[in-house]
Ligand SMILES: Cc1ncc(C[n+]2csc(CCOP(=O)(O)OP(=O)(O)O)c2C)c(N)n1
Ligand SMILES: O=C1C[C@@H](O)[C@H](O)[C@@H](O)C1=O
């Protein structure tokens with residue numbers, strides 16, 4: 001007789017989560033750190049009871065908004081380089097629906113999170129239950145079917161014994177670097193509490209091996225030849241490089257073979273900023289140095305990059321007549337892009353092989369790398385020192401707002417602080433090992449270009465989904481991962497208004513985060529987008545029905561929750577606030593009033609956006625024509 005243990009589905013789930021381990025480079029650690037939850041009738045009596053009874057080592061944390069707590073779980077796993085996760089559980093119906101956006105965010109960023117949405121009764125007794133949808137076409141269709149499109153693995157456990165195969169599949173998917181992402185297991189509320197005689201072997205310690213897969217020799221040798229034929233190779237450092245901890249070998253290759261590197265959002269801070277071959281962020285939000293290097297490259301070595309539009313300037317960044325590609329990626333799907341020579345395998349393992357075989361090869365760059373860097377540093381300096389004036393101010397985003405409108409913003413927000421000055425001041429004032437968290441709005445562009453850090457794994461950008469409202473919750477997740485480092489969420493007023501309530505969770509659990517809120521009274525980057533494409537300023541500024549700019553005291557909002565708060569409008573005030581914030585043990589919010597149109601712009605990138613083909617506005621028609629011309633240059637597939 002095989003040994004069995006009689007448990008409910010939920011109890012078995014919690015017991016299983018406690019037994020999952022991951023093995024990376026000879027070190028074995030528990031894979032599941034904890035469970036974020038918001039309980040409702042769909043999960044409180046099943047999974048809630050199981051967690052109350054015996055959580056094991058799991059850290060059980062109460063969220064404030066299901067999307068927010070799931071964003072915190074994403075940030076935690078991202079900051080832990082996907083080697084440790086949180087599970088998230090929500091009640092049936094709206095609670096679970098609230099997590100769908102977060103599952104999508106995890107999916108677009110390839111981040112493992114275990115989603116446990118409660119579901120309607122498997123027995124259909126009662127039917128319909130509160131919050132159950134009623135589809136004429138099918139009773140089995142529930143809110144949770146919407147997770148299918150945003151999960152790497154999806155299952156519904158309608159009988160306790162299904163849990164075993166569901167969990168084993170889910171953990172395989174989450175711990176496989178080629179498929180890492182959200183796994184969703186829907187739990188009907190009656191099934192959660194149903195008991196079953198589970199085979200004891202199911203609960204034995206299970207180790208998931210994150211082995212470094214080496215590419216096949218053919219691919220490595222072909223790629224080696226391709227590099228040796230190249231005169232101007234450039235490495236693009238993507239998220240895969242970071243998750244594989246390939247930073248040191250990238251630096252080795254760069255130094256020994258005179259090869260520069262540029263960074264994607266996910267890849268930034270894999271290599272120190274001051275490393276001499278690091279030209280910084282690339283693409284639409286890139287530096288002039290990185291974009292010049294990409295422009296002149298005859299070979300792009302993509303290391304763990306998905307080549308999103310922001311990296312490739314909507315597929316116009318490369319000179320396709322002369323540039324060839326090598327893609328090093330654990331995912332074949334990614335390696336196929338741009339007809340590249342596909343090196344399918346772990347980034348670090350692949351690069352170590354190249355490092356051993358490149359011999360005396362040297363790329364033919366001369367002084368231009370230093371010149372591009374110097375030019376960029378001078379530009380950063382200029383951006384730091386931009387000063388507003390009330391007569392002839394030329395904003396970085398030029399010719400959108402008249403001087404009168406700019407003065408109006410200065411009056412209402414009571415500030416003359418520019419965004420670039422504020423951000424660089426922030427960067428220059430915080431400790432080098434601070435973790436910066438951003439996601440949406442104009443700030444991702446500014447940090448991608450301007451944020452400098454030499455401490456690896458401290459630049460935390462969710463720019464796969466660019467989900468507004470990620471930042472505050474993300475800061476909490478990052479803090480859970482890096483408790484000894486200061487965390488700075490940088491976000492706009494729009495993002496803060498969208499979702500910030502995990503600040504309360506941070507206060508509740510005494511996890512100190514610092515929120516740097518850049519208030520420009522509007523959806524600034526979208527306003528830039530509409531006006532740069534021929535349109536007027538339509539519905540993107542934060543104005544009331546009398547067309548008055550809204551001045552909101554965000555510091556007061558956070559003060560109400562119990563945070564230490566500051567309101568700043570000058571460089572000196574910001575430095576003072578940051579220095580004081582460092583001394584606090586409680587979470588802080590700095591309400592930084594900045595002028596609109598003073599974020600960074602340009603430097604060679606181009607974004608393909610859906611301009612109207614037909615319009616009464618000639619500026620829009622003109623923008624459409626310009627887009628068509630740009631598209632001529634784009635890679636076609
Ligand atoms: C959840 C979500 N909704 C909508 C968008 C589209 N969007 C991107 S940026 C933006 C405005 C951001 O405003 P704010 O946070 O104030 O930043 P700013 O651009 O002003 O710096 C919007 C609406 C998004 N990225 N995410
Ligand atoms: O539409 C968008 C424009 C980007 O500039 C911004 O960073 C991003 O959040 C977005 O969704």
Ligand SMILES: [Mg+2]
Nearest residue numbers: 492493522524
């Ligand atoms: Mg804004």
